[in-house]
Amino acid sequence: MTRMRPLIFLDPHPRTEEMVFTPDVEAALGRMGRVVHHFGGRAPDDLVESVLDEVAIIIGQTAMDRDRLDRATNLKAIINVKANWEPNVDYAHAQALGVQVLTVAPVMGRPVAEYCLAQAINLARGFVAADAAFRAGTERYGGAGNRAAYSLFDAPVGLIGYGNLGRALTPLLRPFTSRIAVHDPFLSDAYLRTQGLEPVSLDALLASSRFVYILAGATSENEGFLSAAKLAAIGDGASVVLGSRAEVVDFDALLAEADSGRLRVAVDVFPEEPVPADSAWRATANALFTAHLAGGMASTYAAMREMVLDDVAQILKDLPPMRLQRAEPRQAAMARSR
Amino acid sequence: MTRMRPLIFLDPHPRTEEMVFTPDVEAALGRMGRVVHHFGGRAPDDLVESVLDEVAIIIGQTAMDRDRLDRATNLKAIINVKANWEPNVDYAHAQALGVQVLTVAPVMGRPVAEYCLAQAINLARGFVAADAAFRAGTERYGGAGNRAAYSLFDAPVGLIGYGNLGRALTPLLRPFTSRIAVHDPFLSDAYLRTQGLEPVSLDALLASSRFVYILAGATSENEGFLSAAKLAAIGDGASVVLGSRAEVVDFDALLAEADSGRLRVAVDVFPEEPVPADSAWRATANALFTAHLAGGMASTYAAMREMVLDDVAQILKDLPPMRLQRAEPRQAAMARSR
Amino acid sequence: MTRMRPLIFLDPHPRTEEMVFTPDVEAALGRMGRVVHHFGGRAPDDLVESVLDEVAIIIGQTAMDRDRLDRATNLKAIINVKANWEPNVDYAHAQALGVQVLTVAPVMGRPVAEYCLAQAINLARGFVAADAAFRAGTERYGGAGNRAAYSLFDAPVGLIGYGNLGRALTPLLRPFTSRIAVHDPFLSDAYLRTQGLEPVSLDALLASSRFVYILAGATSENEGFLSAAKLAAIGDGASVVLGSRAEVVDFDALLAEADSGRLRVAVDVFPEEPVPADSAWRATANALFTAHLAGGMASTYAAMREMVLDDVAQILKDLPPMRLQRAEPRQAAMARSR
Amino acid sequence: MTRMRPLIFLDPHPRTEEMVFTPDVEAALGRMGRVVHHFGGRAPDDLVESVLDEVAIIIGQTAMDRDRLDRATNLKAIINVKANWEPNVDYAHAQALGVQVLTVAPVMGRPVAEYCLAQAINLARGFVAADAAFRAGTERYGGAGNRAAYSLFDAPVGLIGYGNLGRALTPLLRPFTSRIAVHDPFLSDAYLRTQGLEPVSLDALLASSRFVYILAGATSENEGFLSAAKLAAIGDGASVVLGSRAEVVDFDALLAEADSGRLRVAVDVFPEEPVPADSAWRATANALFTAHLAGGMASTYAAMREMVLDDVAQILKDLPPMRLQRAEPRQAAMARSR
Known part of the structure; x- marks a missing residue:
């Protein structure tokens, strides 16, 4: 019996394909696992449910309450690419399960x-x-x-x-x-x-x-x-x-x-x-x-893509992520996003 | 017989009193020597001639040709405060006489x-x-x-x-x-x-x-x-x-x-x-x-005054100047000012 | 009814009182909570058991298996002061419970x-x-x-x-x-x-x-x-x-x-x-x-004490520790100590 | 009529050929001018006299009093490679003549x-x-x-x-x-x-x-x-x-x-x-x-050779030397060497 390739799920809205899923990223992720993605809005529940038991890495802001986390038995990491924490993840429970919750915020x-x-x-x-x-x-x-x-x-x-x-x-x-x-x-x-x-x-x-x-x-x-x-x-x-x-x-x-x-x-x-x-x-x-121009340039998203690829590779090798930032569960829960 | 106090001559036009001769500078120079100054234009020849045999330090852009340099037998240093060399100094002859030619350009x-x-x-x-x-x-x-x-x-x-x-x-x-x-x-x-x-x-x-x-x-x-x-x-x-x-x-x-x-x-x-x-x-x-605004702010002139005072003190103690820049005679002669 | 002061348990052997529990540390910890300590060897089981349901912070290398961790319901953090991980802590379970496992290793x-x-x-x-x-x-x-x-x-x-x-x-x-x-x-x-x-x-x-x-x-x-x-x-x-x-x-x-x-x-x-x-x-x-002299000087232990005090204060205020290093559960489990 | 190639005179004792005149230096100086050298002791007077009217660069500690300086009408620079000033050069007169006096001391x-x-x-x-x-x-x-x-x-x-x-x-x-x-x-x-x-x-x-x-x-x-x-x-x-x-x-x-x-x-x-x-x-x-070992290693002399070659090239192009240090005539005269 062959070992399954890890499933990587992208649900990065409001990040776009241009920002986080350029052809080089698609190719690199494809070499590391099986990729499922959704753009243009938050992934619909049925898509999320369909990957839940297999997903190893979530790249995005998918709602992950306690119940979903419990069912995502292969999940190793959730990578927030919005750079602000949302209240739709049970941060404490993710930590309890050993699921790493990471953010691209340093970029x-x-x-x-x-x-x-x-x-x-x-x-x-x-x-x-x-x-x-x-x-x-x-x-x-x-x-x-x-x-x-x-x-x-x-x-x-x-x-x-x-x-x-x-x-x-x-x-x-x-x-x-x-x-x-x-x-x-x-x-x-x-x-x-x-x-x-x-x-x-x-x-x-x-x-x-x-x-x-x-x-x-x-x-x-x-x-x-x-x-x-x-x-x-x-x-x-x-x-x-x-x-x-x-x-x-x-x-x-x-x-x-x-x-x-x-x-x-x-x-x-x-x-x-x-x-x-x-x-x-x-x-x-x-x-x-300036109209919210301080952070998000083309070069910012290029750096974001590099960080994500780099740490997905680390995580899939059971090595510590080096470039993304970990959630402090208490701080993440307290952070306001909009 | 008492030893004469060194004569410090200021002829800094186009620098103004506000730029280079604030009350603290006047007081500090006065403690180091006897001060003669001229503002509002280049010092007239008769004023220059009247200090020539005694002057120890010139702070400014006074014309100092070979003849004047030869007659300024107590002159230790000429300090250009315009930050550009002018062609009205015989740089090579000043060096030959051991007169230091210095500039505030680094400021x-x-x-x-x-x-x-x-x-x-x-x-x-x-x-x-x-x-x-x-x-x-x-x-x-x-x-x-x-x-x-x-x-x-x-x-x-x-x-x-x-x-x-x-x-x-x-x-x-x-x-x-x-x-x-x-x-x-x-x-x-x-x-x-x-x-x-x-x-x-x-x-x-x-x-x-x-x-x-x-x-x-x-x-x-x-x-x-x-x-x-x-x-x-x-x-x-x-x-x-x-x-x-x-x-x-x-x-x-x-x-x-x-x-x-x-x-x-x-x-x-x-x-x-x-x-x-x-x-x-x-x-x-x-x-x-920008209209020639890159360099000359109030803080620039404050730093300039500090540099000049600092190195005048060094020179009058026969110590090397540390903050002003020395003329390279060849480069100074080649520099264009306007 | 008054709120209990947090219990801080020191079990730092082979670190000595001179290294980690100088009078200033005793005083500072005393201001933050109630302190129980044991030196000269690993704390005996009955002492550990006696503090287990109340302990908020463990400073030392106390054996903390899954069972003990489960019973230490007030435990916020375990601070290893030996700078090497020992196999006597269930690192993954500590993480699952939200207990921070930290080390002074950076010192x-x-x-x-x-x-x-x-x-x-x-x-x-x-x-x-x-x-x-x-x-x-x-x-x-x-x-x-x-x-x-x-x-x-x-x-x-x-x-x-x-x-x-x-x-x-x-x-x-x-x-x-x-x-x-x-x-x-x-x-x-x-x-x-x-x-x-x-x-x-x-x-x-x-x-x-x-x-x-x-x-x-x-x-x-x-x-x-x-x-x-x-x-x-x-x-x-x-x-x-x-x-x-x-x-x-x-x-x-x-x-x-x-x-x-x-x-x-x-x-x-x-x-x-x-x-x-x-x-x-x-x-x-x-x-x-050199005979294992590279690390442990008096100044090293002074820095260690400062780091520990500093982060105990952070943790008791529910703020993230800033100076101690977190265990990577997998790396900690793999580390060899002796 | 052809223009004469500049004469470079090496008189570096106590520096040896191994220190300052390796084959690469010989070749490089040979491309820049005509080289005359003396090793194993200070150059004899008759050798010095024979190059005096032509010499452009002296690399070494040749005695250069006022009279010799006056006669060395093509001399551009004296480069001390001992890193200490000797009293056998009339530093003030060299400056008066526009002869640069430089030292490898920074190396x-x-x-x-x-x-x-x-x-x-x-x-x-x-x-x-x-x-x-x-x-x-x-x-x-x-x-x-x-x-x-x-x-x-x-x-x-x-x-x-x-x-x-x-x-x-x-x-x-x-x-x-x-x-x-x-x-x-x-x-x-x-x-x-x-x-x-x-x-x-x-x-x-x-x-x-x-x-x-x-x-x-x-x-x-x-x-x-x-x-x-x-x-x-x-x-x-x-x-x-x-x-x-x-x-x-x-x-x-x-x-x-x-x-x-x-x-x-x-x-x-x-x-x-x-x-x-x-x-x-x-x-x-x-x-x-240590027995006077702090400075003079093989790598020190390699750096010294690079500095000298680099600034000889600058000087022969009438550009300012950038790596050697200039004599302060007063300080040089006051320095004690042995």
Whole structure:
């Protein structure tokens, strides 16, 4: 009797074939096992049920409650490719069964860090306004044009949240400054010190940072913790980059601080997307907007595909995955997705 | 008989008092010697002549021909604060007399490198256009908005010229990519390899770099060496940042490559400044303009003042200057300033 | 009714009070919970049984089979402080129950890496023999004394195994050389490349490395995999440092290669310890011996205590441990301890 | 009429042909010019005189007083390959004539830094004594053998002198510790801070450093400045590495501090070499000796040859030398050689 080839099930919506199932991925997965896939929406229940007793690897966000997990007796790993945890998996039970729950979230670290670095410099140096001024013929040259400019070099920087984004951003900041403070209530001070970072309270961070990075993931407990009062504690003229989730901040207060000229603000994520056509946000002064562009480029998805292929191979050889991130069951259950 | 206090002469035009002679500098220099200064234009001849036999340090761009150098028998150092060599000093004769000729040029390295890094990312990621699109209500979200975006991570980068700007930029690029090639005819290949850089020909650099940095200083011999034909050899879609001098490139050809959509181009320096109000340059598509803003911020001048004070103290103690850069007589004589 | 304070159970033998339970640790743990401890040997069964239904954290190597795990209904974590997995824990069942199994193993990384770096240089440069020669009056000066000396700078280095030791050693090697190859069958090539390392086969590593580091942990499957034949494939004159476990190598063959003068070898661990007084190993030429000194210094235990305290606090707050390492159930089960 | 090929004169004694004039060097120099050489002693006067009017490059320590310099009208550069300045060159006059005076001294930085790093760890960890104990059968295992051991990780390190040696050592120390203090009276505090180093007074350095590096070159003014009283100010148990010149320290006092067990000391250079056979120095306890082996290995001379060839090529093309170090005329004149 021949040993069955492992079944790999792809159910990656909202990820598309172009993002996660290019011909090279199809070929590589095909060499490792038998592949079943569904695109264009979440896989229908009957398809899921049809693979359940055989599936070894799920790549996607298939609902996997306790009952399904119990019936998936060959399942080794669930690989979330959305980079946010959904509440449709029983994370604790998966762990109890020895099913690895993994996410591609680290792949977003580098592109978002690149965004964070460039926008901070853009805010401080005024490069976007300078381009507009030159095109309008109102440019001022040299020092006269740099009256409000400041530099990231040697500046105090504060990171609110030190997860994948903070970890990816820190090496980009190091050549500019040694003054990197972090506030993250999930991490111990001693750990942060081992990383060469200064652990600080949120209030101390807001008061002392010339550049404030909002990198905290949204959880069921931290909605709006960066309130108008907290934002008011940031020093005049500071540059603020919102790189994670709009839910964690009083969004209107943040834009009001920019519009008044007290802060400079870069925003990539919004409380609702798409933003209504007539939204007043669009006219905010001293702000730089991008429409959820920080993370998902073609190169991001290429890196995601490589990570997934790499760790599927590890898992099918009973070796530890090296590139994907494991779910912390408690954190995964607490994470908010939308 | 008392020993005379050394005379320090400031003639820094076009640098202003605000840039180089703030009250703290005045006080610090006053502790080190007797200070004579002139602002608002180049010092008149009679003022120069009146200090010539006593002057120990010149901070500025005073014309110092062979005759004056011979008469300045107490002169230890000339400190150029313009960051470009002028032809009004007999560099070889100063060296022959043991007069140190120094420049603050390295101080421009960090702010220009910051500009170079941010604009490269802006070009590749399209952040400036994205802000405009959001304000106009024409934004596209996520992957749809990132169709033309690419990343600096892991990209091949080419530096044309590896002087102060290249040296300051390289540490900022390292966390992004290990693929940094350099073309600099003044430097040996073996030296570049000791710096962890790949020495390449100009043609190889142009053909293989996704990001091209033009960082070469203008000399009497390299005007326009980046001709239209050379620019045409750059790969489609590459991002080009002009960070040094407009003279080294066929400027109109460079902007034409941007306007056609074949290249993306950032420009901080122009063949003439200010640019005429009706210049066609201003409407160039796929370009990011700044009006000679890359280097001279308030923090740049603060760093310049610190460097000058620091090395004046060293020189007056007969110790080697550590922060200012020495003139290479041949290179200084060849450099073009304007 | 008051909520019970968590019970923390210490059963760390062979670790002593001096190593893991200094007064500051006692005080800190006492602030976090109720502490029960046993030193001088493994805790007797009746003591273990008496805490089992209440214990929240076990610090030590207590035997925890499936039955005990099932009965320890308040148990959150088991913290191994021996740095090697023992077979007396049902690792898979602990995982199934959501009990975290953690180890202080990473704390050994830095001291062992320090050992590895220094001994490699000692072997290549001959510093130990040079001291003996000077004391004997047979020294030769300068170049004459350096005939056989070579440098770690720019040398090809090979790491056999890339776990905690390899990860700690790599940053120490980077300033010396960019040529670091790794063979580790548990890791994917793509992962190693993301770490700036070159994945190679064992044979390629042995043939091409001027410095060979044996850093592989002993498992039930890799005993003696560095056979006499494999050792014979190492290039003449190479320096070999055995930093992990003697079991992975044909130990007599390794020392024979040193004694013959073909290789230079540093050894910190032995197939049996203490080594018999009359062992022929002691007279091996071209070898540097230390008696299992690479890891356990006073500062190592201080760091261990800090790590444990830090993560006990995290765990009791239901936050993820940040400094201890998690068991891979399969790897832990396969690991050999003695 | 043909243009003369430049004459390159080698007079490198005490460097030998094996060190500086291997066949590849001979061939490479032969492609660049006409080569005249003398080995086995300083070139005789008549040979020097015979090349004087034509010589373009001197590689060696030929006596070049003012008169000879004036007559060497084609001379572009003098390249000292001994790495110490001799008083037989009129450094100021060479500078006045525009003759570059260069040294290979930086090539010693890396091998000496490698020595400095390894011996510091050897002193702190006791690896040399541990090898002897194992061979004698008196070894103690693990913690028992490590009672006096300490680590370089996170330790305060002090560098006395920050020239080529300090600059080469610093990158090797960085992965171990961020606490690097420097005392160097030739350098400004602000400069040291730009290098990420803490400028301190000599007394503060001695009192606070767990590792003390003596890296100061000997000058006409600093003989014995590390007196017995200064050495007594070093903290108990500290490790001291003498890496530059014995003249700067009270050598007997230094060894007495080791012999008494108060300090641990590594010495590579001696007040006289060879050391007399019956010297009491040889029996010093708590000391590690090498016979002037820190710098000059085969690989050092290979690097030296590459540097010289590289910069001879630059100079003959009228480009700035990039790898050799320039003489500071005042410092060169003050340096002591022997």
